[in-house]
Amino acid sequence: MLQHLAGLDHVVIAVADLEAAAAAWRGLGFTVSPRGEHGAGLGTANHTIMFDDAYVELMGVVADTPFNASTRRRIAEGGGLERIALRLGDAAAAAQELRAAGIAAAEPLAFGRPVVLEDGGSTEAxxxxxxxxxxxAPAGLSYFGCRHLTPEAVWLPGLLRHRNGARQFRRVEIQVDDPATEAAGYAAMLGLRADNPAGGEWVVADPRRGPAVAFLDRARFTGRWTAAEGAPRAGLVFAGPGKGAAPRPQAAGGVLLGWDDALPG
Structure with a gap:
């Protein structure tokens, strides 16, 4: 396994209407961060939904830039899961590891965004x-590494408590035509192993940390998510409060959201 990329850090959901997407997540009982602006060079803004060791980022475009071309393409296609971010250690060392594996890594990029704190103050992430x-690219997605230089500005305590009882971001599930091939590509990228726990399903999990990434064929995905034709082809799985009946999967911002104890095995 690669030494300087360790498991899923967050997923990026491209949305046409950032505030509507944030409202949809709030309506489902998730705590959503205040809006963050990435600056003129990136031309994007976000809201995040935070968990102990990973998070979901809702991403919208505020100005067309070369950086956000892939986000704009995904939005033009209807929005949804666009990118997977891996937890980055030393950026230069990770770039060397990827290049040694035959993957064209760019030069590392540093940036920041202002953050409104819970006491009304501000800082920079x-x-x-x-x-x-x-x-x-596996599943047609984009991939990148993200190192948090100021995690205390991202994992604010109040953002980790969700009204619906969500406790942990467990897994990403993606519908693809050929799960074995897509999982093998994702696993090879990170020097990990792809497992086949059920028919039509291949899973890649980093034993060090982070949610697993699963690639499912249409029959398996539809069966787990009771997804109708035209429904999003990606689902995010969360650990629920562990009491009472878990709600059925619901869609928000171009992805399906479900509880691990409510999805059929």
Whole structure:
């Protein structure tokens, strides 16, 4: 496994209407961060839904830039899961690891965004990021590394408590035509192993940390998510409060949301 990329850090959901997407998540009982602006060079803004060791980022475009071209393409296609961010250690060392594996890694990029604190003050969240290109890319997504230089500005305590009782971001499930091939590509990218726990399903999990990423064929995905034709082809699985009947999967911002104890095995 790669030493400087360790498991899923967050997923990026591209949305046409950022405030409507944030409202949809709030309506389902999730705590959503205040809006963050990434600056003129990136041309994007976000809201986050935070969990102990990973999170969901809702991403909208505020100005067309070369950086957000893939986000704009995904929105034009209807929005939804666009990118998976891996937890980044040393950015330069990770770039060397990827290049040694034949993956075209760009030069690391540092940036920051202002953050409104819970006491009304403000600070800056700062990141090192690393982008790379793959052709074909597993599941047609984009991938990058993200190192949190100021995690205390991102994992604010109040953002970790959700009214619906969600406790942990467990897994990403993606419907694809060929789960074995897509999972093998994702696993090879990170030097991990793809497991086949059920027919039509391949899973890649980093034993060090982070939610697992699962690739499912249409029959398996539809069966687990009771997804109708035209429904989102990606689902995010959360650990629920563990009491009472878990709600059925619901859609928000171009993805399906479900509880691990409510999805059929």
């Amino acid at each position: 700062r990141f090192d990021t690393l982008l790379w290109a793959m052709d074909p």
